[in-house]
Each structure stands twice: as structure tokens, then as C-alpha cells.
Amino acid sequence: MEWTRQQRYQSYDHYTAQQLLELQSQAATDPVQVRYHLHPSLGLLNDPNGFSYFNGQWHLFYQSFPFGATHGIKSWMHTVSEDLVHWRNLGLAVAPDTKFDSHGAYSGSAKAFGDRLFLMYTGNHRDADWNRISYQVGAWMDKDGQVTKLDHELFVNPPHFTELRDPQLLVKDGHYYALLGAQRTADKTGVADLWESDQLESGWHEVGEVDLGQSDLGYMVECPNYVDVDGRAVMIFCPQGLDHQTAPYQNIYPNMYLTGQDFDLTAPRLVNPDETLTNLDEGFDVYATQAFNAPDGTAYAVSWVGLPDTTYPTDDHNWANVMSQVKELHYRDGHLYQTPVEAMADLRHTHHATIFTGQPTVIKEDAGQQFELQVTIEPNQAGTLTLAGDQSLEHGVFLNFDTTAGQLVIDRAKAGQPVAEDHGTTRTLTVPGHQELKLDIFVDHSLVEIFVNDGYKVATLRYFADQAHGQVAFTNPTKATGTLWPIKPY
Amino acid sequence: MEWTRQQRYQSYDHYTAQQLLELQSQAATDPVQVRYHLHPSLGLLNDPNGFSYFNGQWHLFYQSFPFGATHGIKSWMHTVSEDLVHWRNLGLAVAPDTKFDSHGAYSGSAKAFGDRLFLMYTGNHRDADWNRISYQVGAWMDKDGQVTKLDHELFVNPPHFTELRDPQLLVKDGHYYALLGAQRTADKTGVADLWESDQLESGWHEVGEVDLGQSDLGYMVECPNYVDVDGRAVMIFCPQGLDHQTAPYQNIYPNMYLTGQDFDLTAPRLVNPDETLTNLDEGFDVYATQAFNAPDGTAYAVSWVGLPDTTYPTDDHNWANVMSQVKELHYRDGHLYQTPVEAMADLRHTHHATIFTGQPTVIKEDAGQQFELQVTIEPNQAGTLTLAGDQSLEHGVFLNFDTTAGQLVIDRAKAGQPVAEDHGTTRTLTVPGHQELKLDIFVDHSLVEIFVNDGYKVATLRYFADQAHGQVAFTNPTKATGTLWPIKPY
Numbered sequence: 001m002e003w004t005r006q007q008r009y010q011s012y013d014h015y016t017a018q019q020l021l022e023l024q025s026q027a028a029t030d031p032v033q034v035r036y037h038l039h040p041s042l043g044l045l046n047d048p049n050g051f052s053y054f055n056g057q058w059h060l061f062y063q064s065f066p067f068g069a070t071h072g073i074k075s076w077m078h079t080v081s082e083d084l085v086h087w088r089n090l091g092l093a094v095a096p097d098t099k100f101d102s103h104g105a106y107s108g109s110a111k112a113f114g115d116r117l118f119l120m121y122t123g124n125h126r127d128a129d130w131n132r133i134s135y136q137v138g139a140w141m142d143k144d145g146q147v148t149k150l151d152h153e154l155f156v157n158p159p160h161f162t163e164l165r166d167p168q169l170l171v172k173d174g175h176y177y178a179l180l181g182a183q184r185t186a187d188k189t190g191v192a193d194l195w196e197s198d199q200l201e202s203g204w205h206e207v208g209e210v211d212l213g214q215s216d217l218g219y220m221v222e223c224p225n226y227v228d229v230d231g232r233a234v235m236i237f238c239p240q241g242l243d244h245q246t247a248p249y250q251n252i253y254p255n256m257y258l259t260g261q262d263f264d265l266t267a268p269r270l271v272n273p274d275e276t277l278t279n280l281d282e283g284f285d286v287y288a289t290q291a292f293n294a295p296d297g298t299a300y301a302v303s304w305v306g307l308p309d310t311t312y313p314t315d316d317h318n319w320a321n322v323m324s325q326v327k328e329l330h331y332r333d334g335h336l337y338q339t340p341v342e343a344m345a346d347l348r349h350t351h352h353a354t355i356f357t358g359q360p361t362v363i364k365e366d367a368g369q370q371f372e373l374q375v376t377i378e379p380n381q382a383g384t385l386t387l388a389g390d391q392s393l394e395h396g397v398f399l400n401f402d403t404t405a406g407q408l409v410i411d412r413a414k415a416g417q418p419v420a421e422d423h424g425t426t427r428t429l430t431v432p433g434h435q436e437l438k439l440d441i442f443v444d445h446s447l448v449e450i451f452v453n454d455g456y457k458v459a460t461l462r463y464f465a466d467q468a469h470g471q472v473a474f475t476n477p478t479k480a481t482g483t484l485w486p487i488k489p490y
Numbered sequence: 491m492e493w494t495r496q497q498r499y500q501s502y503d504h505y506t507a508q509q510l511l512e513l514q515s516q517a518a519t520d521p522v523q524v525r526y527h528l529h530p531s532l533g534l535l536n537d538p539n540g541f542s543y544f545n546g547q548w549h550l551f552y553q554s555f556p557f558g559a560t561h562g563i564k565s566w567m568h569t570v571s572e573d574l575v576h577w578r579n580l581g582l583a584v585a586p587d588t589k590f591d592s593h594g595a596y597s598g599s600a601k602a603f604g605d606r607l608f609l610m611y612t613g614n615h616r617d618a619d620w621n622r623i624s625y626q627v628g629a630w631m632d633k634d635g636q637v638t639k640l641d642h643e644l645f646v647n648p649p650h651f652t653e654l655r656d657p658q659l660l661v662k663d664g665h666y667y668a669l670l671g672a673q674r675t676a677d678k679t680g681v682a683d684l685w686e687s688d689q690l691e692s693g694w695h696e697v698g699e700v701d702l703g704q705s706d707l708g709y710m711v712e713c714p715n716y717v718d719v720d721g722r723a724v725m726i727f728c729p730q731g732l733d734h735q736t737a738p739y740q741n742i743y744p745n746m747y748l749t750g751q752d753f754d755l756t757a758p759r760l761v762n763p764d765e766t767l768t769n770l771d772e773g774f775d776v777y778a779t780q781a782f783n784a785p786d787g788t789a790y791a792v793s794w795v796g797l798p799d800t801t802y803p804t805d806d807h808n809w810a811n812v813m814s815q816v817k818e819l820h821y822r823d824g825h826l827y828q829t830p831v832e833a834m835a836d837l838r839h840t841h842h843a844t845i846f847t848g849q850p851t852v853i854k855e856d857a858g859q860q861f862e863l864q865v866t867i868e869p870n871q872a873g874t875l876t877l878a879g880d881q882s883l884e885h886g887v888f889l890n891f892d893t894t895a896g897q898l899v900i901d902r903a904k905a906g907q908p909v910a911e912d913h914g915t916t917r918t919l920t921v922p923g924h925q926e927l928k929l930d931i932f933v934d935h936s937l938v939e940i941f942v943n944d945g946y947k948v949a950t951l952r953y954f955a956d957q958a959h960g961q962v963a964f965t966n967p968t969k970a971t972g973t974l975w976p977i978k979p980y
Binding site: 011012013014015016017018019020021022024025028029031035066067078081082083085086088089090091092093095144145343346488489490 | 501502503504505506507508509510511512514515518519521525556557568571572573575576578579580581582583585634635833836978979980
């Protein structure tokens with residue numbers, strides 16, 4: 001359906017409980033709904049927000065429009081976990097109910113201070129003439145999950161930016177910093193911007209634009225996140241409209257990262273940064289990644305699996321998008337690695353494992369749509385590994401590998417209902433040639449996450465296949481070993 | 491809060507989505523909300539309905555009033571499981587939206603026929619003068635969860651019953667039978683009643699009252715269920731107002747069972763039944779148990795943990811009641827056994843087990859509120875095992891055992907916020923004396939389920955303790971062995 005502006009911005013009071021109950025049932029019963037990843041119980045999910053550790057639990061909020069698959073008036077929905085894998089839905093946490101966020105409680109971050117969690121986010125307000133006024137706002141959440149918003153804005157956006165949002169709250173040496181994405185008013189270019197306060201609830205002032213060593217960051221930077229990864233400063237962000245000459249990407253908007261020696265908060269700048277931007281995920285659908293350092297220092301990241309300005313087949317069922325699994329970040333040998341968290345292995349139905357070796361073709365005729373597959377393909381092999389395949393392997397998610405040349409091509413053209421074909425139906429990953437290729441693949445009904453060579457690269461994609469297409473097979477006999485585990489009920 | 495009749499029967503359109511979202515958040519964030527048992531995502535849960543196996547999954551519906559802790563206008567909410575332990579909420583399935591069920595889609599059962607599930611339930615209608623008209627109605631659910639109601643009633647209640655409801659659909663030799671609970675008009679006494687049809691969707695007629703060999707079944711029988719348990723006919727039902735001389739019970743309404751040689755559907759009668767009624771659960775809070783035979787013949791039962799006409803502390807937080815774990819039923823040595831299903835063991839966090847032996851006092855100082863405890867107490871021991879205890883063990887759920895006399899007294903008087911104290915704060919279970927006592931105890935934040943001597947008896951209770959009271963300990967050194975497992979994130 002087409003949503004008018006008026007429909008998208010109707011208050012939550014406009015809808016009836018009956019409508020909401022029907023929408024929830026619709027999202028829950030859709031056979032392509034993911035099972036062991038965080039997903040919306042109804043409506044649209046987008047950016048992860050407030051990823052944090054507080055009160056003995058992991059907290060992850062997400063941007064939500066509860067009434068359909070459109071970017072209407074947004075709230076924060078709240079989920080908690082004890083293992084970063086099982087997420088319990090605690091429901092609506094930050095509603096658009098003040099003058100600062102009347103037209104959307106937009107993205108932001110969270111940080112624990114004692115027995116309270118501080119939420120910092122962008123409030124979206126529209127005046128009577130539909131002019132946008134953006135505020136950076138704050139709220140405290142107590143241990144019972146009660147959210148109390150500050151009665152004032154932290155700061156109003158300055159005129160030299162047309163957009164300034166998605167604050168990531170950082171603390172260093174008793175100072176509070178907010179890293180935000182922005183578009184400069186002067187030349188409509190994108191930039192990351194840093195603010196500082198000594199008091200948190202007030203006293204915010206601009207430190208200045210963050211020098212990332214890049215001349216082109218497109219027309220807008222969204223969702224910048226700084227995280228320390230094994231002593232390396234990593235900056236993850238979404239440079240919308242980035243020139244494809246600056247760094248290649250195929251998705252409508254890229255989610256890139258840069259690493260550097262340090263994040264200098266005074267200058268501010270990324271010290272001795274990488275020369276070129278790198279795609280955080282080499283698949284089709286990752287965006288708005290949020291990362292943070294846990295109390296023990298470990299860096300974790302989680303992503304919206306979905307893209308702005310993109311329609312998905314589930315839109316017709318009034319829900320859209322899912323959350324990626326949480327990934328642990330590491331930095332070694334000059335490279336950023338992303339790996340599943342330890343508790344993901346708890347999901348394996350070890351009693352029903354399929355172990356293969358030699359030169360298999362069919363790995364499992366009916367693996368269903370809920371499994372983990374670890375496979376190591378020997379050097380100098382070429383062929384296709386099909387996931388979610390029909391009997392003839394004409395349809396499925398095709399992983400075309402060539403371990404001589406060192407290439408993995410992910411092809412979703414014939415996986416089922418099409419998605420964003422304007423932006424291509426394949427993604428090509430370069431891997432070392434003449435070496436074995438290790439894949440750790442998670443399939444969840446309409447989501448595939450592929451960890452390549454122990455997390456050296458990651459590729460994520462949605463697919464919308466007939467759920468009866470459950471074959472996992474090589475097209476030709478391939479020298480490979482591995483294990484397929486069904487994923488347990490969740 | 492006090493609910494008026496008008497408030498309880500307002501249509502779901504009367505409430506706004508905003509209200510529903512707030513209520514859902516309230517039920518989800520309550521620290522006493524159970525975690526690994528099926529629970530309402532908002533409002534009130536009561537009878538299990540439509541417990542069945544269909545389309546490769548277990549299905550369990552439940553009676554719901556979504557807008558608060560009161561018995562307002564009811565719907566069926568739908569959940570599915572692959573292991574009888576992990577339940578996925580699919581939301582509203584049967585809404586009160588026809589003339590037959592306009593004032594409540596009340597309790598009933600479900601049975602798979604090919605690729606469709608037939609739901610048979612009692613529709614509650616009130617006319618303009620608030621006179622009740624009850625219909626027995628049917629609906630088909632397809633594999634996608636879409637429910638299509640029949641456009642006609644299966645039958646209207648006959649005048650010789652003031653109440654007739656909760657149909658359990660049975661099939662034998664190509665005939666369809668419905669077992670219902672009833673109150674006779676003539677003398678206002680309770681009875682189970684049987685109906686028959688050769689066509690399912692029509693042609694229903696009364697076979698007659700079921701002779702259970704009992705002269706007293708109180709003033710109303712609710713939720714009768716017949717199930718075959720290892721070749722023994724078992725009839726489970728709730729005889730409201732049962733004389734305490736007929737069979738002792740302490741809860742406001744009992745959930746009893748009788749066994750017999752066979753269930754004769756023609757007479758109809760329970761053949762050579764037990765002489766006396768037995769409590770299905772010897773705890774405080776089990777009611778409206780629904781049982782059925784799975785395709786492989788195994789008998790499973792699940793219960794509402796909650797009672798009619800009873801308030802619970804969570805009422806103030808606008809939600810009430812939870813579902814018991816599913817129990818497997820067996821019959822041996824002339825006795826009905828109830829045991830956890832196999833997959834419950836998957837919930838054990840085996841890496842964090844506490845194993846004890848000798849003469850322990852403290853088993854675990856802070857076991858939290860989410861664990862399984864298996865303990866075997868040696869013969870001729872007396873003392874108290876405390877669950878959810880504070881440091882001094884003055885508060886907690888007390889299990890007072892005497893393995894000389896053969897007695898287990900469950901005392902929740904000092905567990906926390908009181909519940910239904912008018913009906914006593916202790917329950918006494920008689921067990922064999924001079925023998926070891928085996929307990930398998932499941933604790934879930936505000937719910938305790940105790941399996942005694944491998945399921946010879948079961949006792950279930952709600953408790954409402956300070957969640958920081960996590961001590962599990964014997965008051966005095968006790969000869970006992972056992973294991974405590976934290977339950978995994980769910």
C-alpha cells in the first residue's frame with residue numbers, strides 16, 4: 001500500500017487496539033519471518049539503538065514504526081538479553097510524546113551510569129508548516145525499565161548543518177562526548193561531528209567536525225559509531241551518496257568503516273587513518289550498524305538488515321526488516337574481523353548434525369530454513385553451493401566459489417521473490433586464491449549471514465524463497481568438509 | 491482497579507493502539523513475569539485451548555482478555571512449538587467478532603483433519619437485555635494460521651442445561667463426539683455431557699450425560715477432558731462447588747481426575763471408574779487442565795496456573811496468570827504419573843550446575859529465580875528446604891519435609907506478597923514414609939512446579955517474592971543429594 005504523509009504521522013492513538021492485534025498476528029504468522037534473530041513483532045524495524053550493557057543484561061533498542069512497513073512516526077522498542085543471542089521483547093520504551101520528539105524518537109545510543117541508563121537520541125519535531133526542527137535529547141531509564149525524559153533539549157541543531165543526528169554518547173576522562181552524523185549546510189556534504197559536555201544533562205557545545213582523512217563522505221553521514229577494537233580505533237558509519245570512485249559499493253547506501261591509530265577527541269580526528277573506506281558487510285542488506293565496547297572492553301556490533309528507500313516482499317504483510325546477529329569485533333594483522341558470539345553455538349541441534357567430507361554433492365536434501373552450515377572448501381575448486389534450493393537446484397541462494405582465483409559470488413537472482421534488483425542480484429567477494437575457503441553460514445527463513453574465513457569478511461542478505469525449498473547441495477562434487485546443524489527451537 | 495461490566499465488554503476497537511503498546515510493555519517488564527513458561531504478552535490469560543498437533547508443530551491457544559487483569563471479552567491467542575517447551579507467540583487467532591461469539595470466544599479444543607485444524611469452542615452471546623445465549627461453534631484454521639469461522643452454529647444449548655461449554659472434540663470410528671461441561675437446569679448440579687455428529691460441521695445431537703460413577707460433581711463441571719493414558723481412560727475436569735466430603739481440596743475450585751477401564755461413548759460412561767476423585771495437582775493454582783493424545787498416542791496435559799474468582803498481585807500491573815509446563819502423562823501400578831517433557835532438560839545450563847551431596851545446608855546462596863533443582867532426600871529426615879529465600883531464610887517458599895512420617899508441606903505464607911490466603915497458605919502432600927523423597931523443582935520468577943517421586947504427585951504454585959531473594963538452602967544439615975541447574979536464557 002501507499003502511505004500518505006498524513007497516514008505516516010498519525011499518532012498511535014489514531015489506531016485501534018484491534019488493528020494492532022491484527023498487525024501483530026500478521027507479522028508473527030508470516031512463514032518467512034525469522035526465528036532466531038531479533039525481528040519486529042509488528043510493523044517496521046530499522047536502526048539498532050542504545051546497544052549497551054546495564055543492570056546485568058544486554059540492552060538493545062530499535063527504531064520502530066508499529067503500524068506498517070513504512071517509515072512513519074518512530075519509537076524505540078526495547079529488548080534485553082543475557083547471552084547476546086536470545087532477545088526478550090520488552091515493548092515500547094521511548095514513545096514520540098514530547099514537543100522535542102513529537103514526530104519521531106529517532107536514533108541514538110545508551111550508556112550506563114550507576115543504576116540508571118542514559119539514552120541520548122535525536123528528537124524529530126515538525127512545526128505547523130511542516131518545517132523540521134531536530135533536537136538532541138536525553139532520557140534516563142531505571143532498573144525497572146521506566147523511562148523518564150529530560151524536560152529540556154540537550155542542544156538544538158546549529159544552522160551550519162541541515163541535518164545532525166544519531167548521537168553516539170562516549171565518555172572519556174570525565175567528559176561526555178556525542179558523535180553525530182551530519183550534512184553541512186554550505187555545500188550539502190556529509191561529515192561526522194563531535195560535541196562535548198562536562199555535565200551530560202546540559203552544557204553541550206560543538207567540538208567540531210571529525211577529520212577522517214577523507215575528502216568525500218557523500219551528501220550525508222548517518223549513524224557514526226566509534227569503537228575500540230583490540231586497541232585499534234574503528235569508525236563505522238553510513239556515508240549516503242558516496243561517490244563509487246571513492247570506494248566501491250553496490251547497495252543503495254553503503255555502511256563503511258575506517259580504522260586508525262586513535263580517536264583524538266580534542267582535534268577531533270581519526271589518527272593515521274586507513275587510506276580507503278571499506279564495506280563493513282559485503283552482502284546486500286546491512287545498514288546503520290551500531291557498535292560499542294562492553295564493560296570488559298570487547299567490541300560488539302549489530303546491524304539493521306534492511307536499507308532505506310528499499311521495498312521488501314514482506315511490506316505486503318505489513319512488516320519489514322530484521323536485526324543481524326550480534327558480532328564480536330577483533331583487529332589483527334591489520335584487518336577487522338567479525339565473528340559470531342560464543343552463545344550462537346548453543347543454538348546448534350548437535351544431535352541432528354550432518355557431517356560431510358570427501359567430495360559431497362548433496363549435503364542435505366531438506367535442511368529447511370533454520371540451520372548453521374560450516375564448510376571448508378579445498379583449494380583449487382570451483383562450483384556452486386546452493387542454499388534454500390529446490391529439487392533441481394534451479395532456484396536457491398547460489399554461492400559460486402572459485403578457490404583457484406579466490407572469489408565468492410553470492411547470487412540471489414533466483415532465490416525467490418526479487419529484492420532491490422536495481423542494485424544488482426550478485427555480490428562478489430575477493431578472497432585469497434589457491435587456498436581453502438572457510439564459510440560459516442547462518443540461515444534463518446529469509447536471512448543469510450555468511451562469515452568468510454573466520455570473519456575476515458561478512459556478507460548478509462535477505463531472500464524470499466518458497467519455504468519448502470530446503471536443499472543444501474553442491475552442483476558438482478566438491479572437495480569439502482563441514483557440518484550442518486539444524487538450529488534449535490527458539 | 492475495579493472493572494465495570496461495560497468496561498469488560500467494550501470491543502477491542504474501543505482501546506487505542508497506544509494503550510495496547512503500553513499494556514504490553516507493562517506485562518513484559520514486570521520483574522516477576524515468568525521467562526520459560528508460556529505467559530500472556532499482556533492482559534489476562536486463562537484456560538489452555540486447542541492443544542493439538544498440526545502441520546508439524548504443537549499448537550496451544552489460550553483464553554485471553556488483552557486489556558487488563560479481568561475476565562473481560564475473551565479471544566483465543568495462538569502459540570506454536572516444535573518441542574513443547576519453546577512457544578512462539580502468533581497472536582490473536584479467534585476474535586469475538588460474530589453473532590455467535592460476540593461477547594467472548596470461550597474455551598474449546600482443536601483437532602487436525604488433513605491440512606486443516608478444526609477448532610470447536612463455546613461462543614458467548616448476550617442479547618440486548620444481557621441474557622446469555624451460548625452456542626457451540628466451529629472454525630477451520632489453515633496451514634498459514636488463517637481462521638475461517640463456520641457461518642452457522644454447531645448447536646444451540648438445550649434448555650435442560652443452564653450452562654454447557656468447553657467442548658472437547660473426539661473422533662472414534664468415523665463419528666465425531668464433543669465432551670462438554672454442564673450444569674443441569676433442574677437441580678443446578680454439575681455433569682459432563684456428550685454430543686455426537688457424523689458430519690462434524692452439522693448434525694450434532696446429544697448422546698447424554700456421562701456417568702462417571704459419582705453422585706456429587708458440585709454445581710458445575712468445567713473443562714472436561716478425556717485422554718487415553720497407556721491404555722487407561724482418564725477423565726480430567728473441574729467440578730466447581732464440589733462437596734469437600736466427596737473429595738478433599740483446598741483451592742477455591744478443584745481440578746480433579748478419575749480413571750477407568752474405558753470411556754464408553756455410546757452409554758456414555760467411564761467403565762469401572764475409580765471410586766474417588768483425585769486432585770490432579772496438589773499445589774495452589776492449577777485449573778482448567780487440557781489434555782490430548784498426540785499422533786503417537788502419548789498423552790500430554792497443560793494447565794492454566796491461575797484460578798477463577800482469585801486476584802493476584804500482578805493484577806495491579808494489568809496482567810495475570812501463566813501457563814504450566816506441558817506434562818507427559820503415564821499410568822502404571824494403578825496410578826497416574828505426570829512428568830516434564832524431554833526437551834525441558836535442554837533448558838539446563840549444564841556448565842553452571844551446582845552438585846551437592848553429604849549433609850548440605852546451603853545449596854546455593856544466590857540461585858536467582860530461574861532454575862531447576864533435583865533433590866533426593868534420604869529416608870528418616872525432617873527439615874525445611876527453602877526456595878527464593880532471603881539471607882536469614884525467614885522469607886521464602888518453604889518445603890517442610892518429613893521422610894519418616896512421609897509428608898511434604900508446601901508453605902507460601904512468607905514467600906512475599908500474599909495470594910488467596912482465604913484458601914490457606916499451606917498444602918500438604920502425603921508421600922511414602924521411611925523412604926527417600928525425590929523432588930524435581932522448576933522455579934520461574936513467580937512460579938514453582940514440584941514433581942514428587944518421579945511425577946507420582948505434582949504441586950504447582952505462584953509466589954511473589956522480592957526477586958533478590960535467591961537463596962536455596964536446607965534450614966538444617968540434611969542427608970540429601972542433587973543438582974541445581976540455572977535455566978538458560980529463553
